[in-house]
Amino acid sequence: MKTLSLRNLGKTYFDPYAGAHVTAVHDVSLDVEPGEFISVVGPSGCGKTTILNMIAGFIPYSKGDILLDGKPVHGPGPERGVVFQSFALFPWKTVLDNVGFGPKMRGVPKAERDRIAREYLALAGLSHAAHRYPNELSGGMQQRVGVVRALANNPDVLLMDEPFASVDAQTRMTLQEELTRIWQERKPTVIFITHDVSEAVFLANRVVVLSKGRVLDQIAVDLPRPRVWDDLVKDDHFKQLSARVLQMVRAA
Numbered sequence: 001m002k003t004l005s006l007r008n009l010g011k012t013y014f015d016p017y018a019g020a021h022v023t024a025v026h027d028v029s030l031d032v033e034p035g036e037f038i039s040v041v042g043p044s045g046c047g048k049t050t051i052l053n054m055i056a057g058f059i060p061y062s063k064g065d066i067l068l069d070g071k072p073v074h075g076p077g078p079e080r081g082v083v084f085q086s087f088a089l090f091p092w093k094t095v096l097d098n099v100g101f102g103p104k105m106r107g108v109p110k111a112e113r114d115r116i117a118r119e120y121l122a123l124a125g126l127s128h129a130a131h132r133y134p135n136e137l138s139g140g141m142q143q144r145v146g147v148v149r150a151l152a153n154n155p156d157v158l159l160m161d162e163p164f165a166s167v168d169a170q171t172r173m174t175l176q177e178e179l180t181r182i183w184q185e186r187k188p189t190v191i192f193i194t195h196d197v198s199e200a201v202f203l204a205n206r207v208v209v210l211s212k213g214r215v216l217d218q219i220a221v222d223l224p225r226p227r228v229w230d231d232l233v234k235d236d237h238f239k240q241l242s243a244r245v246l247q248m249v250r251a252a
Contacts, residue, residue, distance in 0.1 A: 002069035002079070002156045004032040004055070004189060009064035011050050011213075024050045026213040027064070032157075035187040039200035041245060042210030043252050048193045051210075052159050055191065056082050068156065078106060081150035081188075083160045087142040089134040095121065095145050096130040102153030120148040123182055140171035144178060151188060160192045164199070173229050176202055180227050197246045201238060202227055207245050211252030219245060 011025040025047040032038055040048050054061045057076040066073040068080075081102075089098050096117050103113035121127050124144045134142055143163055150158055164172045180203060183190060194200050200207050201221055209216045223238060232238045 002189075003034060003067075004157055004191075005065070005067040005070075006030040006051070006055075007065040007067065009051070009054065009066060010062050011047070011054060011059070012062045024213055025054075025061075028210075028213070028215055029064075030208065030215065032189055032191065034156075034189055037183055037190045037192070037203060037205045038208060039192045039194060039204035039206070040208045040210060041194060041197060041200045041249055042216070043249060044195070046210040046252065047213040048210055049161055050213075052082075052161050052191065052193050055157070056080055056159050078102065078153055079156045081153055081155035081158045083143075083146050083150050083158065083163045085162045085165050087134065087139070087146050089142060089145060089149070091134050094131050094133060095126065095137070098134070098145055099149045099152050101149065106153070116152050120152045121145075123151075123185065124148045124178065138171075139167045140175055143167060143175060147179065147182070151182070151186065155188065157189045157191065160190060162193055162195065165195075172199075177228055179203065180225065184225060197249060198242050201242045201245060202229070202232060207241075209245065209248045209252060216252055217248055219248075 006028050009025060009028040010023065012021050012023045015022045028051060042048055053059045055066055055073065057073055057080065096114060099117035099120055100113040103116050118127065118130065121130055124147065126141065126144060129137060129141060137145070146163065164175050167175065176199060192203055204221050207219045207221060219241065221241060223232070
């Protein structure tokens with residue numbers, strides 16, 4: 001496992017509509033320890049997704065550094081897995097082949113990548129769906145496939161951009177509980193982007209609050225694990241942490 005470090009990170013781009021350069025991210029510095037679960041919250045336009053896309057290597061940064069185990073990040077790589085808001089599954093591939101796609105790209109033989117895919121499907125309670133196609137699954141099941149597809153490539157860092165935003169509230173709560181269970185078992189480093197304050201607190205070890213492209217504050221979440229909604233909705237400390245984060249987001 002590797003430490004992820006952002007050092008004085010910034011992103012400026014030219015906005016053709018405004019006819020001027022716009023700074024989306026200002027001087028962000030952040031250390032994420034191996035196996036840590038970080039949630040990032042803030043108002044729309046504060047730079048959350050821009051930071052995630054720079055860590056993923058999808059867009060270049062304008063200043064500063066992104067370091068993974070001390071080595072600069074300058075483009076996509078298998079050590080960083082990404083789960084998007086859209087399910088982004090290959091519709092022509094079975095669930096088994098979707099999950100095994102990353103290992104396939106690394107040259108893993110078919111028998112071994114099928115074993116890996118089945119292992120992760122079992123972890124997510126999806127063994128029964130191995131030979132189905134994405135259009136035969138519910139939205140919640142498709143997103144669970146998306147999560148384990150990213151994990152099957154054994155990334156050092158899992159980047160998640162509002163992955164549960166497009167499912168209904170009940171399914172979202174189930175997916176949040178599933179994600180915390182999978183994280184506890186495998187302990188990948190996770191950076192999770194969300195607009196939902198309760199989701200951020202429920203999932204994370206630490207919540208990072210952004211405002212106008214800067215880190216406004218960081219809040220440690222010392223709630224015990226495993227976490228289930230039936231317990232936390234009645235927990236006063238959870239309510240206090242959520243209220244504190246919400247107050248900061250509103251101020252931002």
